[in-house]
Amino acid sequence: MDRLIEAIEDKQNPSVVGLDPTEALVPKQVVASFAEEIAKQVEDPTEAPAAQLSVAFFEFNRAIIDAVADIVPAVKPQIAMYEALGPAGIDAYSMTCEYAKQQGLYVLGDVKRGDIGSTAAAYAHHLSGVNAGEHAFDPWHEDAVTVNPYLGTDGITPFVEAATGADKDIFVLVRTSNPSSSELQELELASGERVYEHVADLVEGWGAETIGANGYSRVGAVVGATHPEEGKALRARMPHTFFLVPGYGAQGGTAQGVAGMFDKDGMGALVNSSRGIIGAWKKSGKYSESMSADDALDLVAESAREAAKDMRDNLRAVLP
Amino acid sequence: MDRLIEAIEDKQNPSVVGLDPTEALVPKQVVASFAEEIAKQVEDPTEAPAAQLSVAFFEFNRAIIDAVADIVPAVKPQIAMYEALGPAGIDAYSMTCEYAKQQGLYVLGDVKRGDIGSTAAAYAHHLSGVNAGEHAFDPWHEDAVTVNPYLGTDGITPFVEAATGADKDIFVLVRTSNPSSSELQELELASGERVYEHVADLVEGWGAETIGANGYSRVGAVVGATHPEEGKALRARMPHTFFLVPGYGAQGGTAQGVAGMFDKDGMGALVNSSRGIIGAWKKSGKYSESMSADDALDLVAESAREAAKDMRDNLRAVLP
Numbered sequence: 190m191d192r193l194i195e196a197i198e199d200k201q202n203p204s205v206v207g208l209d210p211t212e213a214l215v216p217k218q219v220v221a222s223f224a225e226e227i228a229k230q231v232e233d234p235t236e237a238p239a240a241q242l243s244v245a246f247f248e249f250n251r252a253i254i255d256a257v258a259d260i261v262p263a264v265k266p267q268i269a270m271y272e273a274l275g276p277a278g279i280d281a282y283s284m285t286c287e288y289a290k291q292q293g294l295y296v297l298g299d300v301k302r303g304d305i306g307s308t309a310a311a312y313a314h315h316l317s318g319v320n321a322g323e324h325a326f327d328p329w330h331e332d333a334v335t336v337n338p339y340l341g342t343d344g345i346t347p348f349v350e351a352a353t354g355a356d357k358d359i360f361v362l363v364r365t366s367n368p369s370s371s372e373l374q375e376l377e378l379a380s381g382e383r384v385y386e387h388v389a390d391l392v393e394g395w396g397a398e399t400i401g402a403n404g405y406s407r408v409g410a411v412v413g414a415t416h417p418e419e420g421k422a423l424r425a426r427m428p429h430t431f432f433l434v435p436g437y438g439a440q441g442g443t444a445q446g447v448a449g450m451f452d453k454d455g456m457g458a459l460v461n462s463s464r465g466i467i468g469a470w471k472k473s474g475k476y477s478e479s480m481s482a483d484d485a486l487d488l489v490a491e492s493a494r495e496a497a498k499d500m501r502d503n504l505r506a507v508l509p
Numbered sequence: 510m511d512r513l514i515e516a517i518e519d520k521q522n523p524s525v526v527g528l529d530p531t532e533a534l535v536p537k538q539v540v541a542s543f544a545e546e547i548a549k550q551v552e553d554p555t556e557a558p559a560a561q562l563s564v565a566f567f568e569f570n571r572a573i574i575d576a577v578a579d580i581v582p583a584v585k586p587q588i589a590m591y592e593a594l595g596p597a598g599i600d601a602y603s604m605t606c607e608y609a610k611q612q613g614l615y616v617l618g619d620v621k622r623g624d625i626g627s628t629a630a631a632y633a634h635h636l637s638g639v640n641a642g643e644h645a646f647d648p649w650h651e652d653a654v655t656v657n658p659y660l661g662t663d664g665i666t667p668f669v670e671a672a673t674g675a676d677k678d679i680f681v682l683v684r685t686s687n688p689s690s691s692e693l694q695e696l697e698l699a700s701g702e703r704v705y706e707h708v709a710d711l712v713e714g715w716g717a718e719t720i721g722a723n724g725y726s727r728v729g730a731v732v733g734a735t736h737p738e739e740g741k742a743l744r745a746r747m748p749h750t751f752f753l754v755p756g757y758g759a760q761g762g763t764a765q766g767v768a769g770m771f772d773k774d775g776m777g778a779l780v781n782s783s784r785g786i787i788g789a790w791k792k793s794g795k796y797s798e799s800m801s802a803d804d805a806l807d808l809v810a811e812s813a814r815e816a817a818k819d820m821r822d823n824l825r826a827v828l829p
Contacts, residue, residue, distance in 0.1 A: 238646065275639065277648070279596050305687035311531070312593070319559040324558060328559060341687070343689040373704070377698065377699040381699075
């Protein structure tokens with residue numbers, strides 16, 4: 190986790206921008222501006238809307254990345270938003286990761302993959318790339334990915350090995366930010382623990398061999414901003430586990446609420462906001478449908494930059 | 510689940526072929542046969558091996574699909590194997606699904622996705638496609654997908670809605686086939702139940718509104734062939750839940766072991782074999798490195814066909 194920690198220290202900002210575009214979050218004129226180009230490219234006209242939106246997602250992301258690259262240490266593209274568009278969307282995801290990496294950002298791929306050992310080994314190529322040596326090829330351009338723990342150790346080990354080999358990281362779901370997360374994660378075990386506490390202990394163990402110079406392992410945990418008390422308790426329970434904290438902003442998490450998820454040095458957690466940053470243009474009061482696509486992208490960028498600064502300052506205010 | 514059940518009845522065969530290609534499972538000369546074509550297409554030579562393998566995966570799958578399409582009701586491509594190659598692999602996955610569907614097979618995408626509500630809604634486009642009406646576009650060509658339950662109901666509901674709208678299905682992980690699955694899934698709860706039993710009850714509930722003509726809902730369960738006793742108990746516990754049963758063959762599951770996962774009419778479960786079918790050519794004793802690519806693909810096809818027939822006959826022998 191040292192590369193991420195250095196990036197956070199460099200920017201003095203423990204926040205990450207979630208690049209989760211949807212059709213509603215991209216100004217209409219930006220999407221429309223690609224209509225002609227795409228119509229010429231696709232073989233079947235039914236493919237055009239998805240292809241057009243994919244290109245628009247990438248341009249939208251690029252504008253945001255350019256606007257926040259000197260403010261935040263990391264971005265977190267959510268692959269589901271791209272997968273929703275089919276293979277064309279996957280191309281936009283990969284291009285987004287590549288572009289963010291080129292701008293010096295730590296790229297956290299929110300893919301939440303998880304499977305049995307041999308299959309997890311295939312997914313782990315997200316981190317290790319294809320081939321080795323002089324023909325090494327990294328198609329995904331991620332510095333870390335999120336992973337689901339439901340299958341246990343043999344589904345995690347291949348990711349830990351790939352992360353170690355490539356100087357990358359993983360973040361395992363422990364306590365997610367959504368309302369229904371309690372249905373499984375909060376169940377009380379016969380031992381008296383909750384399921385998520387048991388998972389927390391597994392996660393701390395999965396990382397034990399990979400603790401870096403800053404005291405954190407390569408195996409982080411996803412702990413929702415919507416659970417401040419549990420997050421604080423997990424911080425004490427998992428001293429070598431870095432937290433990815435989603436659910437800030439639009440989902441209800443606050444700077445005060447996440448303060449307890451940091452360690453005594455103000456490190457140990459990375460707080461994500463998606464809609465609050467990338468959708469800030471919608472609340473700017475400056476948007477108009479008659480704007481040009483370029484002007485709309487400028488507004489997206491400027492609004493995202495201001496929102497990212499606000500989030501940084503709000504987090505700084507609650508940290509030691 | 511009615512479309513799947515009809516396909517099983519039509520073929521009198523409750524088995525599914527897992528299309529999980531790896532570099533080791535595709536004859537070398539098949540991969541080599543695409544070298545020249547790919548070298549001309551890629552911009553950067555480091556991309557060539559992944560692109561070449563992606564094309565080889567598709568041709569390998571096509572040979573197998575052609576060989577088994579009149580024997581099995583369904584195929585189950587494991588997306589991880591394709592994702593391992595980057596976006597080029599994703600294209601091969603989508604093309605594989607499309608081709609299998611064109612041959613009349615039920616296509617079960619083993620994607621094991623799972624996320625919070627708004628993100629699960631994006632993933633659910635695997636089933637609902639992009640756009641609606643006359644511009645409807647289905648980029649994934651899947652009839653069902655597998656889903657991870659760790660995030661609870663709000664991560665499942667969007668998939669159930671998409672499945673209902675598109676006459677498709679989902680299969681939720683309950684008790685997976687891998688050794689470490691016990692770490693979480695077998696934990697004893699304060700209530701005396703195991704975690705997987707609690708998940709089983711959630712799954713039965715998630716499907717309750719979608720029970721079809723054959724008595725099974727659109728929300729199936731993944732129950733590993735490596736847990737015969739638990740599978741039998743789950744069969745009784747989940748009367749409206751169809752089972753996808755991985756772990757047969759290479760992972761150790763047997764026809765006798767899975768017999769208890771079927772209902773009294775010999776329905777209610779679909780048993781998967783991947784390596785046992787698609788890798789059967791390696792055990793045929795007929796392969797030689799000096800074969801042509803076409804001859805090697807013929808051997809792959811013929812061996813897969815024989816293995817699929819054997820599996821069908823072994824399952825028929827234990828069913829009522």
